[in-house]
């Protein structure tokens with residue numbers, strides 16, 4: 001046979017991980033649109049000023065904490081510490097649920113302040129807070145489902161130092177949702 | 193020569209678990225298939241069905257525009273209540289225009305075009321067994337299907353489908369009291385669009401991931417066919433712009449369902465003052481066009497990719513300026529995010545801001561003309577083979593040029609004050625986007641039909657179809673420029689009340705007749721398509737003597753595309769009529785060491 005030249009090497013990444021990153025990009029674009037819309041609209045005047053509900057502080061602390069626990073879960077997985085892994089995943093899931101609960105409480109506080117989503121007494125300033133935090137909460141629900149799937153896999157022993165992809169992707173997604181909330185929180189705090 | 197199997201080195205990078213396709217249950221083979229080729233055909237057939245419906249709607253409103261005084265009772269069997277006393281219901285006219293635009297832009301030229309050709313060609317041309325995720329791909333199609341069902345359903349409800357134009361500007365679209373179509377029809381429109389966007393995004397994620405990660409050995413980025421480059425950039429445009437439409441749609445849904453005031457402010461309707469305060473309808477326009485402008489490129493770029501490939505193959509010449517073509521795709525994509533406000537010059541925008549957007553808009557003409565120039569330079573002195581696909585590709589070049597020229601006129605904010613929302617705009621985008629993209633799609637079908645169905649389409653019918661359509665398009669849309677310059681507004685049901693426009697009755701009649709003939713001519717294609725699927729001449733392995741990888745598969749590629757190892761790639765896909773070579777084409781999987789007679793000095797070094 002002839003000597004044939006070596007083909008040029010091609011660049012690749014793990015497709016699943018790559019899909020996740022692209023998915024994250026779409027979420028970023030969605031919130032970028034909403035926050036730009038917020039900025040454009042708020043610069044127009046006739047803008048209601050009010051404080052974010054105090055509960056949002058608490059929820060922010062909780063979601064930060066959940067990022068720490070999921071990172072621990074990941075480390076435990078790399079070190080094959082199964083029980084600790086399961087425990088940290090469970091704690092993360094509970095913190096995620098707690099976050100959702102606190103967000104709902106926060107909306108309650110807004111209503112008490114007479115900041116409404118819609119209707120005669122609403123103002124886009126308030127509606128934006130509801131819609132932005134609501135859409136984020138919707139993504140948190142998707143994250144919780146993902147957490148539960150990985151928790152289940154961990155209980156079945158399918159997450160360990162040789163099977164890291166699933167928990168790694170879940171960790172990435174959860175950290176992203178955390179960061180996204182921090183961004184939204186700071187954004188709403190400073191632009192209100 | 194191209195059949196030499198070159199699987200000599202290392203393990204197959206894309207080792208594929210050879211699960212036997214034939215063991216799959218019927219429903220996963222013919223309905224919820226995860227095979228990219230099958231999904232592509234599902235998209236194609238759905239796209240064709242939508243195109244017929246969209247075309248039919250346009251014929252209906254062209255009848256109204258061309259023959260405003262005619263008795264339309266004969267349409268009663270089709271339209272029922274929408275014909276009263278022999279006249280078309282004016283609100284239904286608006287619904288027809290709206291649905292025509294929505295269907296054509298999104299369902300045919302986005303889903304039908306990208307869905308078909310990205311799915312079909314990406315794995316075949318980059319040398320992959322399938323998409324990165326067949327499952328997501330299948331979900332993507334079925335979300336589109338669901339969205340289609342909802343959109344179709346909205347055509348049949350009592351209050352009629354959405355009727356605020358394909359751009360659904362609030363407040364018209366936000367207030368059900370405003371027009372019948374803004375009631376349930378609009379809710380269905382919004383619901384369908386959310387599903388549609390989810391489908392497009394899933395598709396796009398898959399295309400990008402597949403192109404980056406599943407290329408066969410040797411398929412570097414500078415050896416990708418331009419089709420793949422175009423699909424790649426298109427998918428990225430979609431990933432960046434469709435989420436913005438989701439946000440706009442979401443806020444609109446809140447305005448409609450939860451009584452918020454994102455896009456609504458102090459409004460009187462029917463004498464009643466609404467409570468809405470502080471919203472901004474112009475905000476919607478910004479959000480919409482931030483998607484809307486990239487969307488027009490989502491529609492045209494795949495067509496440009498498809499035709500680049502076809503023009504090069506059938507000119508038997510390398511594509512002129514391969515890298516310039518890639519660069520202009522990227523430049524167009526980048527700029528398309530910076531020009532959206534050229535749709536809003538007359539929305540009360542600060543004129544200084546208008547000048548900036550005008551400047552950015554006119555810059556797009558540069559990469560666009562690079563493309564037009566390169567097409568022509570590729571054709572120049574080539575051994576042109578006029579297959580139907582080639583004719584449609586040349587047709588695209590013609591449309592892209594003549595429609596792009598009117599874009600430059602519209603892009604000047606001063607002239608746009610006169611031309612905005614007139615038939616001049618309608619003429620512009622139907623030539624540059626509608627017809628050009630349709631021609632790209634048709635060219636793609638004629639060219640890859642043998643690979644899709646293992647048979648050839650009838651050429652003679654193809655030629656008749658081409659000439660009728662090509663001439664038809666110019667007869668329909670060219671006169672519209674004049675009507676537009678005269679100030680004739682778009683989306684008007686009737687204009688006989690205005691003396692200024694009565695002189696255009698003849699021209700409008702002419703356009704309508706041309707439109708009907710062109711529409712009917714499309715059935716030649718439909719017949720050819722379905723007839724050839726079963727009765728066409730059986731195709732050979734490489735009927736167009738093309739270089740790209742898809743022609744190295746069996747005539748009817750099975751699951752996994754190549755029965756043996758995936759071919760390795762050694763060269764770019766445009767080695768046509770290479771000096772010294774015996775044949776006038778050298779497929780991508782032929783190593784340089786086998787073609788010593790035609791290698792360039794730098795290629796000798798690669799051996």
Ligand code: HEM
Nearest residue numbers: 488492534535557596599600602603612613617621624625
């Ligand atoms: C040199 C290139 C181009 C320029 C400068 C240009 C400029 C413009 C401008 C200024 C408008 C707004 C007119 C108005 O509403 O008053 C417009 C409308 C439009 N253009 Fe272009 N255009 C160009 C190429 C294209 C291409 C390549 C496409 C699609 C493939 C396209 C699709 C559209 C569509 C769909 C609309 C109308 C949207 C609507 O109002 O319904 N244009 N163009």
Ligand SMILES: [Cu+2]
Nearest residue numbers: 485532534535
């Ligand atoms: Cu535009």
